[in-house]
Amino acid sequence: MKISVIGCGYLGAVHAAAMAKLGHDVVGVDTDPAKVATLAAGEAPFHEPGLAELLLDGVEGGRLRFTTDITETAGAQVHFLAVGTPQQADSDAADLRFVHAAIDALRAVVQPGALVVGKSTVPVGTAADLAVRLAETGASLAWNPEFLREGYAIADTLTPDRLVYGVTDPGQAALLDEVYRVAIDAGTPRIVTDLPTAELVKTAANAFLATKISFINAMAEIAEATGADVTTLADAIGHDARIGRRFLNAGIGFGGGCLPKDIRAFTARAEELGRAESVAFLRQVDAINLRRRERVIDLSVELLGGSVFQKRIAVLGLTFKPDSDDVRDSPALDVAARLHGLGADVVATDPHGIENSRMRHPQLDYVTDVEAALAGAELAVLVTEWDEYRSLDAVRVAELMGSARIIDGRNVLDVATWKAAGFQYRGLGRE
Numbered sequence: 001m002k003i004s005v006i007g008c009g010y011l012g013a014v015h016a017a018a019m020a021k022l023g024h025d026v027v028g029v030d031t032d033p034a035k036v037a038t039l040a041a042g043e044a045p046f047h048e049p050g051l052a053e054l055l056l057d058g059v060e061g062g063r064l065r066f067t068t069d070i071t072e073t074a075g076a077q078v079h080f081l082a083v084g085t086p087q088q089a090d091s092d093a094a095d096l097r098f099v100h101a102a103i104d105a106l107r108a109v110v111q112p113g114a115l116v117v118g119k120s121t122v123p124v125g126t127a128a129d130l131a132v133r134l135a136e137t138g139a140s141l142a143w144n145p146e147f148l149r150e151g152y153a154i155a156d157t158l159t160p161d162r163l164v165y166g167v168t169d170p171g172q173a174a175l176l177d178e179v180y181r182v183a184i185d186a187g188t189p190r191i192v193t194d195l196p197t198a199e200l201v202k203t204a205a206n207a208f209l210a211t212k213i214s215f216i217n218a219m220a221e222i223a224e225a226t227g228a229d230v231t232t233l234a235d236a237i238g239h240d241a242r243i244g245r246r247f248l249n250a251g252i253g254f255g256g257g258c259l260p261k262d263i264r265a266f267t268a269r270a271e272e273l274g275r276a277e278s279v280a281f282l283r284q285v286d287a288i289n290l291r292r293r294e295r296v297i298d299l300s301v302e303l304l305g306g307s308v309f310q311k312r313i314a315v316l317g318l319t320f321k322p323d324s325d326d327v328r329d330s331p332a333l334d335v336a337a338r339l340h341g342l343g344a345d346v347v348a349t350d351p352h353g354i355e356n357s358r359m360r361h362p363q364l365d366y367v368t369d370v371e372a373a374l375a376g377a378e379l380a381v382l383v384t385e386w387d388e389y390r391s392l393d394a395v396r397v398a399e400l401m402g403s404a405r406i407i408d409g410r411n412v413l414d415v416a417t418w419k420a421a422g423f424q425y426r427g428l429g430r431e
């Protein structure tokens with residue numbers, strides 16, 4: 001099938017490459033010429049395991065190309081919309097200007113009978129507005145929200161947990177079944193519903209995930225006040241299948257290009273709908289999450305005897321999670337910048353996040369080698385749980401550092417081992 005993908009950032013690049021892998025004839029469109037040049041060369045513009053191989057395979061196989069010219073999408077039967085929906089600069093609401101620009105551009109080229117399929121995360125009600133804007137073209141609109149996780153994006157796209165179609169007629173669902181034939185034949189559950197439900201499924205899923213993380217981080221705050229251990233607590237409640245252990249890892253909290261902005265946009269949309277109280281708890285979810293970053297700063301001050309000023313601190317991790325180079329709303333980068341702001345001599349390291357961090361915070365010192373970051377540091381702060389930081393040898397780290405102090409901002413180190421190596425250890429909600 002001929003498919004176009006409008007917007008080839010994180011979601012769009014992965015989706016285009018995956019659609020080509022499924023045998024479709026795919027053209028990806030983006031307004032950023034540098035990104036298009038990279039993608040057209042079969043290279044990944046960001047770090048995502050497996051993406052580069054998939055892109056190269058598609059481009060060399062002739063099933064995948066990229067362009068800045070939207071008129072090249074004219075023959076497509078299905079146009080996926082994957083442009084960004086960031087938080088507005090001056091409010092919590094989603095900025096829909098890229099969605100509107102893409103729909104306006106598509107209006108001029110889309111053929112009657114074609115299907116435009118929204119994948120971006122949008123406030124509930126957006127799709128119905130867009131359908132009206134498209135009506136005169138003879139094309140129709142469906143919504144097919146995306147649930148991929150960075151770091152697992154390829155597998156999540158090729159073999160998703162579920163497919164959700166928001167449609168206005170059964171023919172749209174049949175066409176989407178053809179797009180996802182491989183997953184459908186493999187038994188992937190598929191939920192066919194209306195436009196607002198499909199939009200809301202996505203928003204609700206991210207709100208739930210964020211709430212689960214803030215719930216365990218709230219328990220971490222109580223654990224800190226009582227000497228309880230939040231990791232043991234998570235293990236214990238997680239054995240209850242109704243609760244489940246996943247997404248109960250306490251630490252410095254959630255970041256990234258999705259959960260933080262999506263819960264804020266949901267709150268803003270609920271206010272517009274006159275339903276502010278229904279999701280008022282999401283303000284608490286956000287506040288708990290941001291307080292965990294403060295906690296790392298407070299612990300740093302405490303461990304360093306009352307001030308971080310001119311103290312050398314090694315910050316291990318910059319990305320919002322491992323296996324990604326994404327530093328959008330990253331708690332790790334935020335902690336590094338705040339410590340620097342307090343006058344600490346911060347040396348930050350990350351396997352893949354330095355380039356993107358430097359663009360946002362050029363004032364920080366970055367080193368690629370973790371041992372170089374640790375050398376002579378008075379405090380180490382582990383804030384992204386990359387495997388190479390989880391597996392650090394405590395005795396070797398103690399030798400490298402001037403003094404053995406560590407904050408485990410992701411609760412991934414073995415407390416007994418680090419204490420045995422002489423460390424003053426602080427986790428979040430434990431020890």
Ligand SMILES: NC(=O)c1ccc[n+]([C@@H]2O[C@H](COP(=O)([O-])OP(=O)(O)OC[C@H]3O[C@@H](n4cnc5c(N)ncnc54)[C@H](O)[C@@H]3O)[C@@H](O)[C@H]2O)c1
Nearest residue numbers: 007008009010011030031083084085098101102120121146
């Ligand atoms: N990143 C994820 O893991 C993920 C997962 C699920 C859903 N989402 C949602 O998908 C959407 C995209 O997220 P992202 O992380 O890929 O964002 P992104 O910022 O990485 O990518 C957006 C891309 O759209 C391009 N663009 C903007 N306007 C355009 C236009 N008019 N025509 C063509 N291209 C245009 C930009 O140049 C950019 O490359 C958001 O709504 C996000 O919430 C993202």
Ligand SMILES: O=c1ccn([C@@H]2O[C@H](COP(=O)(O)OP(=O)(O)O[C@H]3O[C@H](CO)[C@@H](O)[C@H](O)[C@H]3O)[C@@H](O)[C@H]2O)c(=O)[nH]1
Nearest residue numbers: 146147148149150213247248249253254255256258320321
């Ligand atoms: O127990 C946990 C689990 C996650 N996190 C943090 O939560 C954030 C988000 O993690 P994750 O959800 O794995 O990353 P994303 O790639 O942002 O994926 C989320 O956002 C996407 C965009 O909407 C959705 O498609 C995904 O389903 C949803 O999981 C990261 O900072 C993690 O460190 C925790 O602090 N504790």
